Amino acid sequence: MPGAGGAPPILDFSRFYQGDLRAKQQLVKEVRNCCLHNGFFQITGHNVPIELQNRIMDWNKKFFDLELEQKNKINKDTSNTWNRGYELMKSQILEEGTNPELKEGFYIGDEISKEHPYFVNKKLNSGPNMWPSNDDLPNVTDFKATALDYYSQVVSLAKDILKVLALTLDLEETWFDDFVSGAVATMRLLHYPSQPPDSPAKLTRGIGAHTDFGCVTILLQDKVAGLQVYDYSTKEWLDVAPTPGAFVVNLGNLMMRWSNDRYISNLHRVINVSGAERYSIPVFFSGNPYYVVKCLPNCVQEGEEPKWPPITVEQAILDGYSDSYGRAERFKKDAETKTKSEGVQQVVVTEIAGA
Numbered sequence: 310m311p312g313a314g315g316a317p318p319i320l321d322f323s324r325f326y327q328g329d330l331r332a333k334q335q336l337v338k339e340v341r342n343c344c345l346h347n348g349f350f351q352i353t354g355h356n357v358p359i360e361l362q363n364r365i366m367d368w369n370k371k372f373f374d375l376e377l378e379q380k381n382k383i384n385k386d387t388s389n390t391w392n393r394g395y396e397l398m399k400s401q402i403l404e405e406g407t408n409p410e411l412k413e414g415f416y417i418g419d420e421i422s423k424e425h426p427y428f429v430n431k432k433l434n435s436g437p438n439m440w441p442s443n444d445d446l447p448n449v450t451d452f453k454a455t456a457l458d459y460y461s462q463v464v465s466l467a468k469d470i471l472k473v474l475a476l477t478l479d480l481e482e483t484w485f486d487d488f489v490s491g492a493v494a495t496m497r498l499l500h501y502p503s504q505p506p507d508s509p510a511k512l513t514r515g516i517g518a519h520t521d522f523g524c525v526t527i528l529l530q531d532k533v534a535g536l537q538v539y540d541y542s543t544k545e546w547l548d549v550a551p552t553p554g555a556f557v558v559n560l561g562n563l564m565m566r567w568s569n570d571r572y573i574s575n576l577h578r579v580i581n582v583s584g585a586e587r588y589s590i591p592v593f594f595s596g597n598p599y600y601v602v603k604c605l606p607n608c609v610q611e612g613e614e615p616k617w618p619p620i621t622v623e624q625a626i627l628d629g630y631s632d633s634y635g636r637a638e639r640f641k642k643d644a645e646t647k648t649k650s651e652g653v654q655q656v657v658v659t660e661i662a663g664a
C-alpha cells in the first residue's frame with residue numbers, strides 16, 4: 310500500500326481528474342496514508358506538461374550560470390520588495406548548529422503591481438518580481454514568460470491537491486476555498502553546488518533539516534539526487550530519488566497545525582554529495598495572508614485542547630523566514646567576532662558551527 314512506509318511513493322494524480330469515483334477514493338486513501346506517515350508523496354498524472362518542467366529547469370541553470378555581479382544586481386536584500394530576487398550562497402541556516410547553507414536561490418511570486426493591496430500593506434510575498442536585464446540574460450522575456458506560466462500551473466495544481474487533502478480529512482472538497490482565495494505562493498529556483506563527501510559530518514548542508522512553513526510545497530527536482538526525508542520510525546534519512554515528470558509534494562506547518570499534528574510536516578534536507586551541480590524548484594503554497602489557521606473541529610477530541618494556538622498565515626510564514634535568515638546573520642556576526650578576537654584572517658566555519 311503506497312504511503313505505508315519507506316521513501317515517498319509515486320501516486321497517479323490523474324485519478325483526481327478522471328471522473329471515476331472509486332479511483333478518486335483510492336487516491337484519497339493513498340494520500341491520507343502518506344500524510345499520516347511522513348507528510349511526503351510524489352505525483353505523476355498531473356496537468357503540468359513535462360516540456361514546461363524542462364524549460365523552467367533549463368532557465369534555472371542559465372540563471373545561476375550568470376556572473377555573481379550580474380545576479381547581485383537583483384539581490385533580494387537591495388529592494389523594497391519582500392522575498393523576490395536573488396539570494397546569495399550561504400544566506401540561510403535552517404538547521405540550528407550547521408554552517409550557512411551551500412545553495413543560492415532566486416525568488417519569484419505573482420507578478421503584482423505596486424498598487425496591489427498586498428504590496429501597499431506590505432503583505433507576504435509583495436512584488437513586483439525582479440528580473441535580470443536582457444543584456445545580462447539574453448531572451449529574458451522568455452525566462453519571465455516560462456517562469457510565470459510554470460508558477461501559475463503549479464499554483465493551480467496546489468489548489469487541486471488541497472481539494473484532495475480536504476477529502477483525506479473528511480471535509481468537503483471545497484473546505485479550503487476561503488484559504489485559497491487571494492492566496493500567495495512563492496517559487497524558488499535553487500542551485501546546490503556539489504559538496505565534499507564528508508559534508509554530513511562536517512555540518513555542511515545544501516539546505517539544513519527543516520520543515521516548510523506554509524501549507525503545501527510542490528517540488529521539481531532535476532536529475533541529481535540530494536533530497537532526503539527523515540523517517541521517525543527508523544531514525545534514518547530516506548533519499549528521494551528524482552523521477553522524470555514527477556513532483557514531490559510535502560505538507561507544511563500550517564497543515565500540521567490544522568490537523569492538530571495528525572498530519573506530519575516532516576523534516577527534510579539536501580546534501581549534494583553527487584559530484585554534480587544540483588538544481589531544484591520548490592513552489593511554496595502559503596495561502597491567503599489574512600486567513601487564520603486554527604485546529605480543525607474534527608481533529609480534536611472532546612475535552613482535548615488544540616496543540617497550537619490560531620495563527621494568521623502571514624505570521625506563520627514570517628516567523629519561519631525570520632528564524633532561518635536571522636540565524637545566518639547571527640552566524641556571520643559570531644564568525645566576525647571570533648575572527649577579531651583571535652586576530653586571524655580566515656574563519657574555519659565548520660569549527661564554529663560544531664562548537
Ligand SMILES: O=C(O)CCC(=O)C(=O)O
Pocket residue numbers: 497499516521528530536577578579589590591
Ligand atoms: O531542493 C530541494 O530539493 C528541497 C528544497 C527545500 O526543501 C526548500 O526550499 O524548502
Ligand SMILES: [Fe+2]
Pocket residue numbers: 519520521526577
Ligand atoms: Fe523545504
